[in-house]
Amino acid sequence: MIPNTPIDSITLSAMLFYLAVLGALLAVGVFLRMKISLLKKFFIPASLLAGFIGLILGPDGAKLLTSEMVSSWGSLAGILITFVFAPMLIGIKMKDSKGAKKHFAPQLFYHYMGNMIQYFLPVFITITILVPLFGVNELFATLIEVGWSGGHGTAAGMGEVYSSFQWEEGGTLGLTSATIGLVVSFIGGIIIINYSVKKGYTSVLKNRNQMKQKNEEDISEEKREPGSYTTISGDVVDGFAFHAALLLIAVLLGWFMQKILETFIPGLPLFPMAMIGGGILNLVISKTSYYKLIDVRTFQRIQGISLEFLIVGAVASIKIPVVVEYALPLFVMSVLMLLSMLWFFFYMGPRMFKEDWFENSIVIFGTLTGVAAIGLMLLRTVDPEGKTGAMAAYGLKAPLFSPFLGGGLITSIFPIMLISYGPFWVGGITLMIFLVLFFVAKSTGVYRKKKSPKKNDYSEGVSSTN
Incomplete structure (x- = not known):
């Protein structure tokens, strides 16, 4: 049950060298991101750019990087995603602020319903179109939720799950799906905003000339904010080391839970269990005086470091021949899902939010197709x-959504359920959940027939009814 395979010095030395190259790629990505205006304009993350550079230099490109190095980066991504998820529930408290309550329930229903579409619709597309025409694996149906809602981190972590079901291509296709989703979310989102400003759907933005994004790459000294706070004396332990220790305890708890549940749920990945382990740890510490020593920002820094290197290594390890082989089914799936997300945005959005429907819908659109940051x-x-x-x-609403969907627990077991119970059953159940959410939203007044809603002119500081 406990791993006992020693790691020799040669392996450690090679891994150190691989990490050094990974760091060099990220540094180059940061430099290019700051210097090239086109990359600034489209908000391309430095880590994604660095990953593509690694892909170009890798065994399927210029062959300057060895397959062993790139494979090691891919394996490392499965570990780093655990560090991203483990502290997610540690130190978290429910926050409220003015204006949040009226949008909380509609956003929660809207996000859950949108995510359910990414479960049942890809299943039915896969079994009715993609399997008969292209002979794809049934697990192909999981790529949208894993890649679009989950993002590169989740896709990298799910590579292990796909491999456990003898679908080695799944890891690469998941990362490719995440990259497609990132493009769809940003470019699609900007197009939607431009169109909607012209149509008068937006509450605050009234003119497309107001859409000036801040491209401040390096933050001036007077605008800098602390990335974390010191909560414990350096005479006791370094604050960063203390938080890393808590994170690793969460991983350890998750590891034990994973081993216990493996008998019942084969292929269960570690990262959602580590998140639950963090939740258990948070519950225990919150009952003590030591809870005040937790600094959420420090955990966010650890998560940020892990995620940046994860994306570089994961994208660089994409197998180009696999992407080429599955290009057509990926294209078909992506186009159909984009159309479904656009329908969901323009049809359901105005009916779910009594006020400011566009603003509430656009943040969910970006999250469903790309990542929360977009x-x-x-x-x-x-x-x-x-x-x-x-x-x-x-x-x-994040604490009631993120632990379960969009890269959470349900995302991680979705492929397992699909294999265990079959696509028809899983597709039917997720469709039923969508319908239940819809009828509950309708019966509670969250969903309503489209009317002429109030348009709040926040730019003028007054409300007007059109």
């Missing part, structure tokens, strides 16, 4: 000062 970026574009309360509601 969703929040799109929201800041149309509501930079948080006047609508959509941003506050998004943060308020």
Whole structure:
């Protein structure tokens, strides 16, 4: 049960060299991101850029990087995603702010319903179109939720699960799906914003000329904020080391839970269990006086470091021949899912939110197709000062959503359920959940027939009814 295979000095030395190259790639990515205006314009993350550089230099490209190095990076991603998830529930408290309450329930229903579409629709597309035409694996149906809602981190972590079901291509396809989702979320989101400003759907942004994104790459000294706070004396232990120790305890708890549950759920990955382990640890510490020693920002720094290197290594380890082989089914799936997300946005959004439907919907669109960072970026574009309360509601609902979907526990067991119970059963159940959510939202007044809603002109500081 406990791993006892020693790691020799040669392996450790090679891994140190691989990490050094990974760091060099990220540094180059940061430099290029700051210097090339086109990359600034499209907000390309430095880590994603560095990953593509690694992909170009790798065994399927210029062959300057060895397959052993790139494979090691891919394996490392499965470990780093555990560090991203482990502290997610440690030190978290429910926050409320003005404007958040009125949008909380609609956002929660809307996000869950949108995510359910990414479960049942890909299943039915896969078994009715992609399997008959292209002979893809049934697990192909999981790539949208894993890649789009989950992002590169989740896709990298799920590579282990796919391998356990003898679908080695799944890891590469999951990362490819995440990359497609990132492009869809940003470019699609900007197009939607431009169109909606012209149509008058936005509450705060009234003119496309107002859509000026801040491209401040290096933060001036007077604007700098602390990345973390020291909560414990350095005479006792370094604060960063203390938080890393708590994180590793969460991983340890998750590891034991994974081993216990493996008998019942074969292929269960470690990262969601580590998150639950962090939740248990948080519950225990919150009952003691030591809870005040927890600094959430320090955990966020650890998560940030892990995620940046994870993305570089994961993207660089994508197998190009696999992407080429599955290009057509990926294209078909992506186009159909994009159309479904656009329908969900324009049809369900105005019916789910009584006020500020566009702002509340655009942050969920960005999160469903890309990652939370893109969703929040799109929201800041149309509501930079948080006047609508959509941003506050998004943060308020996060503890009730993130642990389960969009890279959470249900995401991690979705492939396992699909193999264990079959696509028809799983597709039917997720469709039923969507319908139940819809009818509950309708019966509670969250969903309503489309009317002529109030349009709040926050830029003028008054409300008007059109």
